[in-house]
Amino acid sequence: MPTLSSRITSLNAGGGDGWEIFYKARALVAAGQPVTELTIGEPDTKTDPAILAEMHRAASAGHTGYAVVPGTPALRDAIAARVTERSGVLTTRENVLVTPGGQSALFAAHMAACTPGGAALMVEPHYVTYPGTIRAAGAVPHSVQTRPERSFFPDPADLRRSAATSGASSLLINTPNNPTGAVYPRETLTGIADVAQEQDLWVISDEVYDTQIWEGAHLSPRALPGMAERTMVIGSLSKSHAMTGSRIGWLIAPEAAIAALIDLATNTTYGVPGYIQDAALYALTADATLEPRVAEPFRRRRALAQGILAAQNTVGLVPSGGAMYLFLDVRATGLSGIAFADALLDAHRIAVMPGESFGPSAAGFIRVALTLPDAEFSEALSTLAGFAAGLAKAA
Amino acid sequence: MPTLSSRITSLNAGGGDGWEIFYKARALVAAGQPVTELTIGEPDTKTDPAILAEMHRAASAGHTGYAVVPGTPALRDAIAARVTERSGVLTTRENVLVTPGGQSALFAAHMAACTPGGAALMVEPHYVTYPGTIRAAGAVPHSVQTRPERSFFPDPADLRRSAATSGASSLLINTPNNPTGAVYPRETLTGIADVAQEQDLWVISDEVYDTQIWEGAHLSPRALPGMAERTMVIGSLSKSHAMTGSRIGWLIAPEAAIAALIDLATNTTYGVPGYIQDAALYALTADATLEPRVAEPFRRRRALAQGILAAQNTVGLVPSGGAMYLFLDVRATGLSGIAFADALLDAHRIAVMPGESFGPSAAGFIRVALTLPDAEFSEALSTLAGFAAGLAKAA
Numbered sequence: 001m002p003t004l005s006s007r008i009t010s011l012n013a014g015g016g017d018g019w020e021i022f023y024k025a026r027a028l029v030a031a032g033q034p035v036t037e038l039t040i041g042e043p044d045t046k047t048d049p050a051i052l053a054e055m056h057r058a059a060s061a062g063h064t065g066y067a068v069v070p071g072t073p074a075l076r077d078a079i080a081a082r083v084t085e086r087s088g089v090l091t092t093r094e095n096v097l098v099t100p101g102g103q104s105a106l107f108a109a110h111m112a113a114c115t116p117g118g119a120a121l122m123v124e125p126h127y128v129t130y131p132g133t134i135r136a137a138g139a140v141p142h143s144v145q146t147r148p149e150r151s152f153f154p155d156p157a158d159l160r161r162s163a164a165t166s167g168a169s170s171l172l173i174n175t176p177n178n179p180t181g182a183v184y185p186r187e188t189l190t191g192i193a194d195v196a197q198e199q200d201l202w203v204i205s206d207e208v209y210d211t212q213i214w215e216g217a218h219l220s221p222r223a224l225p226g227m228a229e230r231t232m233v234i235g236s237l238s239k240s241h242a243m244t245g246s247r248i249g250w251l252i253a254p255e256a257a258i259a260a261l262i263d264l265a266t267n268t269t270y271g272v273p274g275y276i277q278d279a280a281l282y283a284l285t286a287d288a289t290l291e292p293r294v295a296e297p298f299r300r301r302r303a304l305a306q307g308i309l310a311a312q313n314t315v316g317l318v319p320s321g322g323a324m325y326l327f328l329d330v331r332a333t334g335l336s337g338i339a340f341a342d343a344l345l346d347a348h349r350i351a352v353m354p355g356e357s358f359g360p361s362a363a364g365f366i367r368v369a370l371t372l373p374d375a376e377f378s379e380a381l382s383t384l385a386g387f388a389a390g391l392a393k394a395a
Numbered sequence: 396m397p398t399l400s401s402r403i404t405s406l407n408a409g410g411g412d413g414w415e416i417f418y419k420a421r422a423l424v425a426a427g428q429p430v431t432e433l434t435i436g437e438p439d440t441k442t443d444p445a446i447l448a449e450m451h452r453a454a455s456a457g458h459t460g461y462a463v464v465p466g467t468p469a470l471r472d473a474i475a476a477r478v479t480e481r482s483g484v485l486t487t488r489e490n491v492l493v494t495p496g497g498q499s500a501l502f503a504a505h506m507a508a509c510t511p512g513g514a515a516l517m518v519e520p521h522y523v524t525y526p527g528t529i530r531a532a533g534a535v536p537h538s539v540q541t542r543p544e545r546s547f548f549p550d551p552a553d554l555r556r557s558a559a560t561s562g563a564s565s566l567l568i569n570t571p572n573n574p575t576g577a578v579y580p581r582e583t584l585t586g587i588a589d590v591a592q593e594q595d596l597w598v599i600s601d602e603v604y605d606t607q608i609w610e611g612a613h614l615s616p617r618a619l620p621g622m623a624e625r626t627m628v629i630g631s632l633s634k635s636h637a638m639t640g641s642r643i644g645w646l647i648a649p650e651a652a653i654a655a656l657i658d659l660a661t662n663t664t665y666g667v668p669g670y671i672q673d674a675a676l677y678a679l680t681a682d683a684t685l686e687p688r689v690a691e692p693f694r695r696r697r698a699l700a701q702g703i704l705a706a707q708n709t710v711g712l713v714p715s716g717g718a719m720y721l722f723l724d725v726r727a728t729g730l731s732g733i734a735f736a737d738a739l740l741d742a743h744r745i746a747v748m749p750g751e752s753f754g755p756s757a758a759g760f761i762r763v764a765l766t767l768p769d770a771e772f773s774e775a776l777s778t779l780a781g782f783a784a785g786l787a788k789a790a
Contacts, residue, residue, distance in 0.1 A: 001624045001649050002564065002597050005510050007533075011658040047459035056451040064442035064640045100495050100642070103665035115400050116511045116533055132662040138402075138511055138533055169397065202397050229396045245459045245669050247495070254396050263406040267527040269664070270498035274640050276668070 011132040018338040018354030019128075025351035036350045036372070036380045041178065043242040043294055043324070044371045051241065051283045051290070058278035067274035070262045071098025071250070075277045078284050079235070079250050086210070087223045094255040097262060098280075100272050102208045102236035102249035106133050108261055108268075109232040109251060110170065113202035114139035119166035123154045125358030127178050127206070134172075142166045145361045148329065151319055152180040152361070156191030163199040170202040171195075176209040176218065179358045179367040180327045181320025183216050193224045196231075203231045208249070211240040212295050214302055215321040222252065229254050239324065241283045242294045248272060248280050298324045298370040301377050305368075308381050314388045324370045327355070331364035333388050334395035341366055344387055350380050406527040413733040413749030414523075420746035431745045431767070431775045436573065438637040438689055438719070439766045446636065446678045446685070453673035462669035465657045466493025466645070470672045473679050474630070474645050481605070482618045489650040492657060493675075495667050496642035497603045497631035501528050503646055503656055503663075504627040505565065508597035509534035514561035518549045520753030522573050522601070529567075537561045540756045543724065546714055547575040547756070551586030558594040565597040566590075571604040571613065574753045574762040575722045576715025578611050588619040591626075598626045603644070606635040607690050609697055610716040617647065624649050634719065636678045637689045643667060643675050693719045693765040696772050700763075703776050709783045719765045722750070726759035728783050729790035736761055739782055745775050 028035050070076065076093040083091040099105040106129070114120050116138035122130045124143040134141040144162045146152040159171065173192060175184040184192075196203045203221050210218045222231035236249035251261060265271065283290055305326050309317045316329030330340045337354035344350050353369075355362030372380065423430050465471065471488040478486040494500040501524070509515050511533035517525045519538040529536040539557045541547040554566065568587060570579040579587075591598045598616050605613045617626035631644035646656060660666065678685055700721055704712050711724030725735045732749035739745050748764075750757030767775065 001651060002508070002595050004507050004652060004655050007511070008507050008655045008659045011655075011662055042460055046457045047454070049455065052451065052454045052459070055454070056447065059442065059447045059450070060444065062441045064447070064638065065437055066639045101665055103661075104663060107663045111531075112399050112403050113397070116402070129662050129665075132658065136506075136659060136662040200397050243459065244461045247665065247668050256396060257399055260399055260403045260406075263527065264403045264531055266498075267406055267524050267531040268499060268502045270496055270524075270642065273642050273668075273671070 007135065007138060011135050018341065018357040021338065021341045021345060021351065021354055022357070025345055028349070034349060036376065038350060038352045038368045038372065038380060040369050040371045041324070042244040042371065043239065044373070045242045045294060045297070047241070047243050047246065048290055050287060051243070051279050054282040055275050055279035059275035063274040063278060065274070067271050067277060069266050069271040071096065071272065072274060072277045075281045078281050082284060083233070083252055087220045089223050089228050091252060095252050095258060097251045097253070097258050097265060098272050098277060099249050099251055099265070100269055101247035102206070102234050102238060103129060103133070104269060105234045105249050105251040106204070106206065107136060108264055109204045109234065110134055110137035110139060111264055112257055112261055113170035113204060113232070115169065119168040120170045120172065121159065121162055121166065121168045122172040123174070124360070125152065125179055125355065125362040127174060128357065130172060142168060143359060147361065148318065148365070152177065152182045153184060153188045154192065156195050159192065159195045160199070163195060163201060168201060170204055172204045172206065173221070174206040176212060176322030178209065178323055179325055179353065179355065179362065180318055181323045181325055183213060183218060183321030185216065186219055189219055189221050189224060193221055193227050197226055201230065203227065204234070205231055206234045208234060208236040208239055209323040211291050212298055212324055213322045214299055218322070232257065237280055237283055240291055240294060243283065246276050246279070248276050301370040301374060302326065304374060304378050305381050308378060308385060312385045312389055314392045315385050318365070326368040326370065328366050328368060329364065330366055330388055333391035335391060337362065337364055337366050340388070344384060347387060348383050350384060352384070402530065402533060406530050413736065413752040416733065416736045416740060416746065416749055417752070420740055423744065429744060431771065433745060433747045433763045433767065433775060435764050435766045436719070437639040437766065438634065439768070440637045440689060440692070442636070442638050442641065443685055445682060446638070446674050449677040450670050450674035454670035458669040458673060460669070462666050462672060464661050464666040466491065466667065467669060467672045470676045473676050477679060478628070478647055482615045484618050484623050486647060490647050490653060492646045492648070492653050492660060493667050493672060494644050494646055494660070495664055497601070497629050497633060497644035498524060498528070499664060500629045500644050500646040501599070501601065502531060503659055504599045504629065505529055505532035505534060506659055507652055507656055508565035508599060508627070510564065514563040515565045515567065516554065516557055516561065516563045517567040518569065519755070520547065520574055520750060520757035522569060523752065525567060537563060538754060542756065543713065543760070547572065547577045548579060548583045549587065551590050554587065554590045555594070558590060558596060563596060565599055567599045567601065568616070569601040571607060571717030573604065573718055574720055574748065574750065574757065575713055576718045576720055578608060578613060578716030580611065581614055584614055584616050584619060588616055588622050592621055596625065598622065599629070600626055601629045603629060603631040603634055604718040606686050607693055607719055608717045609694055613717065627652065632675055632678055635686055635689060638678065641671050641674070643671050696765040696769060697721065699769060699773050700776050703773060703780060707780045707784055709787045710780050713760070721763040721765065723761050723763060724759065725761055725783055728786035730786060732757065732759055732761050735783070739779060742782060743778050745779060747779070
């Protein structure tokens with residue numbers, strides 16, 4: 001076999017640790033053992049039948065040929081209207097590229113913002129694909145650490161230092177945040193905007209959890225003064241409408257960037273199925289109850305968790321405002337996140353993600369997904385808290 | 396706005412000429428003028444209702460969550476079985492990556508085979524996205540010209556010279572060919588295989604028209620001795636099953652390459668909708684009449700064209716064995732392909748693609764798609780032939 005490009009053979013090098021727990025849980029499931037899965041980052045509801053009915057209607061009506069690469073005009077307009085309404089920034093069809101999922105938009109944004117071999121900043125802890133996505137785009141990921149005592153909000157001074165020393169051309173942020181649930185407040189975003197303008201950075205803002213806000217309000221950095229021209233926003237219907245498997249998302253960017261990104265899409269994906277775009281248009285515009293129906297169970301389970309955790313004092317609940325996860329501080333047990341997750345899986349067949357899987361800033365934490373039915377979720381969380389208390393007493 | 400990466404701002408630089416004719420025709424259509432479109436590279440049939448029904452069944456049954464990134468095991472197995480049967484090369488699930496369309500597979504193959512700044516060969520004339528796809532993967536496209544008097548088959552001596560002087564790591568071929576309809580014979584493919592082994596090239600073989608064979612037989616270079624380890628094959632359901640809009644295809648490669656390509660897919664697309672994969676599985680396995688029903692109209696119209704062109708001697712029909720196009724030699728009119736296409740559009744509102752749009756080797760030729768209903772197609776071709784005869788007489 002001829003050589004493979006080193007670009008694609010080292011994509012996942014140096015990624016987060018602790019994924020062996022995830023795979024150990026999967027292996028137990030595959031072997032028929034009952035495992036309580038608190039690792040799953042997708043809604044436990046299926047895509048609404050009304051959305052699927054619209055998809056079938058569009059396909060049966062003949063929308064099965066090539067759709068135009070940038071996205072159908074109707075869907076681009078609907079996304080632009082939604083972004084305008086939510087952010088207050090006038091957004092038109094020419095600012096929108098429809099993509100086959102948020103991951104594809106993340107990759108495309110870095111292809112646009114980074115030069116081969118150049119540096120790209122990302123705030124850590126972060127979603128698992130971020131370093132690989134930056135490497136796939138030929139750039140070099142540089143982590144900017146955050147601290148639990150600052151609620152995992154990035155410190156603008158750290159960003160400034162990292163940007164200046166690395167010469168980065170982009171900064172990837174994620175609010176509401178996976179894994180921490182952090183919803184960045186205005187002062188954090190203003191600090192990010194200041195650094196971006198000083199250091200001439202693109203801000204790539206992953207906002208795929210923007211419909212899951214439990215406290216405070218979501219603010220996009222694109223809405224801050226001077227930022228629309230240097231911000232690319234990633235959106236998706238995966239989390240907001242339980243459409244993970246449909247692979248449909250979008251990228252919002254300045255018109256000139258979208259024009260070039262359409263050329264990139266022509267050569268890398270050739271667009272998104274038209275009937276899925278028609279279904280997405282329905283999901284975004286036809287029934288305003290679809291979105292809250294997907295988000296509501298997470299809000300409810302978060303409240304259940306707050307009640308359970310208030311009754312003990314071993315496990316700390318990181319104050320968070322959004323996303324479908326709890327981020328828990330288990331340092332009082334004396335264990336790392338990895339060791340705690342492994343011990344919990346062995347003792348109680350409950351699978352959680354070690355914080356370390358999302359980066360070293362999250363050492364001693366675990367991520368718990370809000371994606372199990374209420375009763376099962378509550379029982380698992382009570383068991384987890386009791387298990388942690390036992391460890392803390394022994395420590 | 397910060398700088399955009401030059402990678403994405405120059406993707407379409409230096410592409411083929413003559414696309415102004417295509418856009419001129421589109422503008423006429425948009426203005427409400429009747430245009431006979433012989434430019435369209437997708438079947439004029441819609442996706443079969445049985446395939447769409449299976450898609451809806453799968454989605455309604457709950458297959459709406461994340462599918463595994465490499466593709467569902469059942470679809471990978473079905474593709475592997477199909478490739479084994481058709482090529483005679485033992486192919487397993489581990490050799491298959493399901494991709495969101497053939498274009499995505501083309502891009503991924505070049506990401507795997509090329510290093511940033513390295514050279515990538517492509518046989519010319521070629522499908523319009525080839526140079527941009529190679530550039531998007533960070534490599535530099537090098538055309539290898541072909542000659543009409545050799546039926547547009549590449550000459551191994553030319554390939555050898557281009558590979559040696561450019562230091563290329565890959566060679567992109569396409570058989571059956573768009574635009575020429577050429578089906579490469581065994582001796583051409585053996586020559587390609589010899590050069591690939593001498594020069595340590597990956598062969599990237601675009602075989603998306605392999606179900607449209609009118610004369611001779613399709614042979615994949617992967618089936619030649621020693622070639623399975625250095626060949627990546629692009630396949631798709633777009634042309635074979637009229638599923639262009641569903642964006643589903645595949646890449647066949649050595650196991651070690653697929654393992655790395657799965658990492659790339661995780662970071663660039665995150666897989667293909669599960670319900671589309673279920674529909675694809677149905678299309679490939681449930682009803683053996685689906686494929687011939689899509690191909691049959693092209694065979695029939697090709698025969699109609701042969702009859703019409705036999706009755707005149709201005710327009711030459713390039714001898715071809717496959718694909719949904721006719722490649723016509725209009726050099727006897729004294730016009731270039733571009734000038735002929737432009738004059739034909741002005742005089743008769745018939746739109747064809749100039750050969751030059753696919754590369755300079757095809758100067759003085761035009762591409763005619765077999766994608767109009769028989770009567771309309773025959774009438775357009777008769778008009779075209781008469782128009783050419785008039786030009787030739789005047790010349």
